Amino acid sequence: MTTQQPRSHERQHRILDSALRIFSRRxxxxxxxxxxxxxxxxxxxxxxxxxxxxESIFLALLDRTxxxxxxxxxxxxAAQDNPIGRADAAxxxxxxxxxxxxxxxxxxxxxxxxxGPEFHRRMSEVRGEFAGIIQSELDDAAQQSIIRPLDTxxxxxxxxxxxxxxxxxxxxxxQPERLEDAFQALRPLLMQSVGLDHRRPHSPxxxx
Amino acid sequence: MTTQQPRSHERQHRILDSALRIFSRRxxxxxxxxxxxxxxxxxxxxxxxxxxxxESIFLALLDRTxxxxxxxxxxxxAAQDNPIGRADAAxxxxxxxxxxxxxxxxxxxxxxxxxGPEFHRRMSEVRGEFAGIIQSELDDAAQQSIIRPLDTxxxxxxxxxxxxxxxxxxxxxxQPERLEDAFQALRPLLMQSVGLDHRRPHSPxxxx
Amino acid sequence: MTTQQPRSHERQHRILDSALRIFSRRxxxxxxxxxxxxxxxxxxxxxxxxxxxxESIFLALLDRTxxxxxxxxxxxxAAQDNPIGRADAAxxxxxxxxxxxxxxxxxxxxxxxxxGPEFHRRMSEVRGEFAGIIQSELDDAAQQSIIRPLDTxxxxxxxxxxxxxxxxxxxxxxQPERLEDAFQALRPLLMQSVGLDHRRPHSPxxxx
Amino acid sequence: MTTQQPRSHERQHRILDSALRIFSRRxxxxxxxxxxxxxxxxxxxxxxxxxxxxESIFLALLDRTxxxxxxxxxxxxAAQDNPIGRADAAxxxxxxxxxxxxxxxxxxxxxxxxxGPEFHRRMSEVRGEFAGIIQSELDDAAQQSIIRPLDTxxxxxxxxxxxxxxxxxxxxxxQPERLEDAFQALRPLLMQSVGLDHRRPHSPxxxx
DNA sequence: GATGAATGAGACTTCATTCAT
DNA sequence: CATGAATGAAGTCTCATTCAT
Numbered sequence: 001m002t003t004q005q006p007r008s009h010e011r012q013h014r015i016l017d018s019a020l021r022i023f024s025r026r027x028x029x030x031x032x033x034x035x036x037x038x039x040x041x042x043x044x045x046x047x048x049x050x051x052x053x054x055e056s057i058f059l060a061l062l063d064r065t066x067x068x069x070x071x072x073x074x075x076x077x078a079a080q081d082n083p084i085g086r087a088d089a090a091x092x093x094x095x096x097x098x099x100x101x102x103x104x105x106x107x108x109x110x111x112x113x114x115x116g117p118e119f120h121r122r123m124s125e126v127r128g129e130f131a132g133i134i135q136s137e138l139d140d141a142a143q144q145s146i147i148r149p150l151d152t153x154x155x156x157x158x159x160x161x162x163x164x165x166x167x168x169x170x171x172x173x174x175q176p177e178r179l180e181d182a183f184q185a186l187r188p189l190l191m192q193s194v195g196l197d198h199r200r201p202h203s204p205x206x207x208x
Numbered sequence: 209m210t211t212q213q214p215r216s217h218e219r220q221h222r223i224l225d226s227a228l229r230i231f232s233r234r235x236x237x238x239x240x241x242x243x244x245x246x247x248x249x250x251x252x253x254x255x256x257x258x259x260x261x262x263e264s265i266f267l268a269l270l271d272r273t274x275x276x277x278x279x280x281x282x283x284x285x286a287a288q289d290n291p292i293g294r295a296d297a298a299x300x301x302x303x304x305x306x307x308x309x310x311x312x313x314x315x316x317x318x319x320x321x322x323x324g325p326e327f328h329r330r331m332s333e334v335r336g337e338f339a340g341i342i343q344s345e346l347d348d349a350a351q352q353s354i355i356r357p358l359d360t361x362x363x364x365x366x367x368x369x370x371x372x373x374x375x376x377x378x379x380x381x382x383q384p385e386r387l388e389d390a391f392q393a394l395r396p397l398l399m400q401s402v403g404l405d406h407r408r409p410h411s412p413x414x415x416x
Numbered sequence: 417m418t419t420q421q422p423r424s425h426e427r428q429h430r431i432l433d434s435a436l437r438i439f440s441r442r443x444x445x446x447x448x449x450x451x452x453x454x455x456x457x458x459x460x461x462x463x464x465x466x467x468x469x470x471e472s473i474f475l476a477l478l479d480r481t482x483x484x485x486x487x488x489x490x491x492x493x494a495a496q497d498n499p500i501g502r503a504d505a506a507x508x509x510x511x512x513x514x515x516x517x518x519x520x521x522x523x524x525x526x527x528x529x530x531x532g533p534e535f536h537r538r539m540s541e542v543r544g545e546f547a548g549i550i551q552s553e554l555d556d557a558a559q560q561s562i563i564r565p566l567d568t569x570x571x572x573x574x575x576x577x578x579x580x581x582x583x584x585x586x587x588x589x590x591q592p593e594r595l596e597d598a599f600q601a602l603r604p605l606l607m608q609s610v611g612l613d614h615r616r617p618h619s620p621x622x623x624x
Numbered sequence: 625m626t627t628q629q630p631r632s633h634e635r636q637h638r639i640l641d642s643a644l645r646i647f648s649r650r651x652x653x654x655x656x657x658x659x660x661x662x663x664x665x666x667x668x669x670x671x672x673x674x675x676x677x678x679e680s681i682f683l684a685l686l687d688r689t690x691x692x693x694x695x696x697x698x699x700x701x702a703a704q705d706n707p708i709g710r711a712d713a714a715x716x717x718x719x720x721x722x723x724x725x726x727x728x729x730x731x732x733x734x735x736x737x738x739x740g741p742e743f744h745r746r747m748s749e750v751r752g753e754f755a756g757i758i759q760s761e762l763d764d765a766a767q768q769s770i771i772r773p774l775d776t777x778x779x780x781x782x783x784x785x786x787x788x789x790x791x792x793x794x795x796x797x798x799q800p801e802r803l804e805d806a807f808q809a810l811r812p813l814l815m816q817s818v819g820l821d822h823r824r825p826h827s828p829x830x831x832x
Numbered sequence: 833g834a835t836g837a838a839t840g841a842g843a844c845t846t847c848a849t850t851c852a853t
Numbered sequence: 854c855a856t857g858a859a860t861g862a863a864g865t866c867t868c869a870t871t872c873a874t
Contacts, residue, residue: 011858027324029237032843043860048845050858114322116235124380127373151393157377158370158397165335165369166362172332185359189366193401216833240868251835253872262869427837443740445653448864459839464866466837530738532651540796543789567809573793574786574813581751581785582778588748601775605782609817656847667856669851678848 012050014040016064019057024103028058028115058115059122065104066126072097073133083140084147084196090133091163091190092183098167099179109168131160138194147194159190220258222248224272227265232311236266236323266323267330273312274334280305281341291348292355292404298341299371299398300391306375307387317376339368346402355402367398428466430456432480435473440519444474444531474531475538481520482542488513489549499556500563500612506549507579507606508599514583515595525584547576554610563610575606636674638664640688643681648727652682652739682739683746689728690750696721697757707764708771708820714757715787715814716807722791723803733792755784762818771818783814 018039022031033054037044051057076093077086098105112123135156141147166182169175176182191197226247230239241262245252259265284301285294306313320331343364349355374390377383384390399405434455438447449470453460467473492509493502514521528539551572557563582598585591592598607613642663646655657678661668675681700717701710722729736747759780765771790806793799800806815821 025325028322030324033845034843044845045847045860045862046858049860054844110321110328113318114236114324116238116322120318120380124377127377127380131373131377150397154374154390154393155397157373158394161371161373161376162366162369165339165365165372168369169332169335169339169365172328172335182362185362186366188358189363189401192403193397195400241870242868252870253835254833256870257833444738446740449866450864460866461839461841461868462837465839468866470865526737526744529734530652530740532654532738536734536796540793543793543796547789547793566813570790570806570809571813573789574810577787577789577792578782578785581755581781581788584785585748585751585755585781588744588751598778601778602782604774605779605817608819609813611816657849658847668849669856670854672849673854 011040011042011046015042015047015050015057016061020061020065020103020107023058023061023111024106027111033057055118058112058119061107062112062119062122062126065108066129069094069097070129082146083137083144084191087134087137087141087159088187090137091159091187092180094130094163095167095180095183099170102171105167106171109164109171127160131156134159141194147196150194155194158193162186162190216258219248219250219254223250223255223258223265224269228269228273228311228315231266231269231319232314235319263323263326266320266327269315270320270327270330270334273316274337277302277305278337285341290354291345291352292399295342295345295349295367296395298345299367299395300388302338302371303375303388303391307378310379313375313379317372317379335368339364342367349402355404358402363402366401370394370398427456427458427462431458431463431466431473432477436477436519436523439474439477439527440522443527449473471534474528474535477523478528478535478538478542481524482545485510485513486545493549498562499553499560500607503550503553503557503575504603506553507575507603508596510546510579511583511596511599515586518587521583522587525580525587543576547572550575557610563612566610571610574609578602578606635664635666635670639666639671639674639681640685644685644689644727644731647682647685647735648730651735679739679742682736682743685731686736686743686746686750689732690753693718693721694753701761706770707761707768708815711758711761711765711783712811714761715783715811716804718754718787719791719804719807723794726795729791729795733788733795751784751788755780758783765818771820774818779818782817786810786814 015036019031019036022035022039026035033047034044036057037047040047047057051060073090073093076089080086080089098108108126112119112126131153133156135152138147138150138152138155142149142152163186166186167179170179170182223244227239227244230243230247234243241255242252244265245255248255255265259268281298281301284297288294288297306316316334320327339361341364343360346355346358346360346363350357350360371394374394375387378387378390431452435447435452438451438455442451449463450460452473453463456463463473467476489506489509492505496502496505514524524542528535528542547569549572551568554563554566554568554571558565558568579602582602583595586595586598639660643655643660646659646663650659657668657671660681661671664671671681675684697714697717700713704710704713722732732750736743755777757780759776762771762774762776762779766773766776787810790810791803794803794806
């Protein structure tokens with residue numbers, strides 16, 4: 001009894017790991033359930049025992065990744081004591097996570113959009129959630145008069161979009177070598193965009 | 209012979225129009241060649257007479273759209289006499305074009321990614337091209353001392369990314385009603401991000 | 417144009433013929449669409465071009481058979497000038513048709529019931545139709561005072577059921593050698609059941 | 625050990641009851657072993673401990689039902705002192721049994737045929753057995769000169785067929801409300817079919 | 833040139849059966 | 854004895870592509 005739970009979970013994890021690997025390499029449609037099964041040392045039926053269909057595997061993967069990412073972001077933000085520092089930390093957390101997990105980045109940035117209309121709603125939510133985190137911190141910053149009032153919704157989306165593009169480009173081209181390096185150039189732009197002088201630390205830089 | 213060229217072209221256009229309509233509505237994989245044929249009052253065989261395969265239809269669509277977009281951008285930029293004005297005009301041209309052709313936006317922002325890895329390379333190029341336009345203007349602006357020196361490659365990508373996200377969100381949610389309205393909020397952010405005071409016209413900074 | 421219609425129809429017929437052969441031999445569920453395709457010198461896709469799914473093939477077969485049978489019954493009945501003669505002729509027509517087409521009999525008597533709940537409704541209709549024909553003639557006979565009044569609905573079903581069982585048994589066992597022979601024994605029973613003296617021809621025996 | 629026998633039997637019964645319920649509702653092929661297992665508060669493995677395979681469950685059900693039915697028929701017949709009365713009692717017993725167990729009727733009349741060719745042999749036997757019972761009584765009746773000599777095999781089948789059709793129709797349509805009511809109309813037909821006046825009790829005919 | 837019937841590889845999914853725990 | 858995870862064969866159906874007419 002106690003041994004079967006871990007067993008079952010382990011198999012599920014193996015399937016998801018295999019799915020991540022293959023989905024991110026070949027895309028949603030060019031990946032067959034058979035491929036996933038073989039990649040997780042299971043049979044097709046085994047996969048279908050744990051997941052009702054192919055779509056649910058992809059969604060599970062998306063959810064798993066999103067929640068892990070949100071966890072990391074949360075942790076990174078918790079170590080900061082001001083809104084700008086927190087927004088800053090969030091960006092860096094995303095960059096670092098994807099920077100060390102390119103397959104994850106590929107899944108999120110490319111394949112999740114391409115997986116077809118049924119995934120669009122979900123991805124729209126996810127994107128909104130991330131943009132919302134930044135928006136929320138910018139709202140706080142404005143309220144505390146750290147920055148001037150502005151349309152924080154657009155700002156949140158713009159920040160997220162800028163980050164997104166940098167990551168996507170890295171996924172495509174592999175440039176820059178270390179994704180995190182892009183932060184050095186991107187950070188001042190974002191700070192200035194909301195009227196902050198990036199040379200004077202309004203917030204301590206997050207220590208790596 | 210001379211009469212058939214236009215005929216043939218007209219047929220091609222009908223096919224591409226039909227393809228755009230259906231691809232953007234249902235995505236690449238959920239669109240069958242039969243659907244496209246029926247939508248263009250032709251037969252499957254007719255489609256295959258004009259295009260060697262399904263993939264090439266999608267690529268032709270992408271190319272046609274990209275070049276039209278670049279044309280508009282070029283025209284809009286030509287009317288400006290300074291780099292920042294040109295970059296500005298480019299952004300607005302993109303927003304306006306997609307704002308009046310949501311299907312096109314959807315195709316570019318979402319479905320082009322979903323069409324599979326073989327399209328990723330092409331999309332990477334397209335994205336780079338757009339980001340490159342902005343980068344180029346920012347380079348000019350820096351050279352003319354309108355803005356302080358900065359990493360214009362990242363800046364170009366960041367601007368493009370911000371724009372991209374705003375458009376994508378509009379495709380997903382339909383917000384804001386008029387896509388162009390987003391520009392009012394986005395523009396100051398982008399300007400400030402490169403150190404420009406968005407309230408004053410963009411002329412060379414007074415040298416200290 | 418004129419040649420394609422026959423072509424298409426011919427292929428459809430080949431598919432139905434193949435389907436009849438295999439369905440009646442192996443039953444609905446043990447017959448795969450691939451089997452039918454091979455049996456009609458076509459490909460699986462070819463079958464699916466003409467029929468939307470497996471079920472529709474079976475239904476088409478049922479309909480084709482039912483209407484042919486009804487045609488023969490109609491013709492046989494038309495040659496008679498009194499209700500009992502017509503009922504008589506109907507029974508014989510059924511017996512003769514199935515007697516020379518055992519596969520058809522098998523399909524109707526066994527497989528159509530076994531093909532699953534979705535076919536039950538249809539078969540219920542078909543059975544009702546046949547029983548109804550007899551009922552209708554018995555009604556006429558009663559009205560013309562050829563027979564005494566009785567519950568013709570039950571009588572119709574009883575006649576049909578008796579016939580049905582004789583045929584089904586023949587399908588199972590091959591007894592009697594010539595199915596039509598069973599009519600010699602069955603006929604007096606049915607006639608007497610509605611109060612007719614079978615030895616005095618109330619109606620001319622249908623001539624073969 | 626001695627306690628497990630009843631246990632084991634109880635489990636078997638639960639499985640068969642569950643199987644009857646689901647088979648009769650959804651048909652043989654649309655019922656999965658998992659369904660049966662869940663319906664009998666067991667696991668799939670539990671079912672396979674008691675039955676070697678799905679087919680055997682169905683056969684066991686058929687056998688159980690057939691023998692119960694034959695028991696009832698036997699009991700009903702034993703209370704009669706003449707062949708016609710016995711045949712009469714047999715018919716009524718069948719009608720009553722199925723009339724109060726529609727699931728059983730459905731299983732026997734419809735699903736048993738749909739279970740595939742392998743069940744046809746068995747069903748052929750069962751049908752023959754029932755028809756044989758009637759035939760046997762008719763033989764006796766003829767021997768005792770209660771009825772005139774006739775082809776009792778066909779007569780047996782005809783009676784069985786008529787009964788069968790009435791039941792099947794009831795299974796399909798639910799008409800008549802009380803299956804037993806059909807007997808009032810059917811009985812005279814069957815009696816007259818073998819030359820009996822259904823209004824007078826069945827005693828040996830006066831010899832001329 | 834156009835048509836649409838035909839092909840056939842391959843996708844997803846189901847489920848009877850087995851077997852380690 | 855019971856459980857339920859795992860297997861894998863088989864089935865239905867789709868669709869890009871070809872080609873005879």
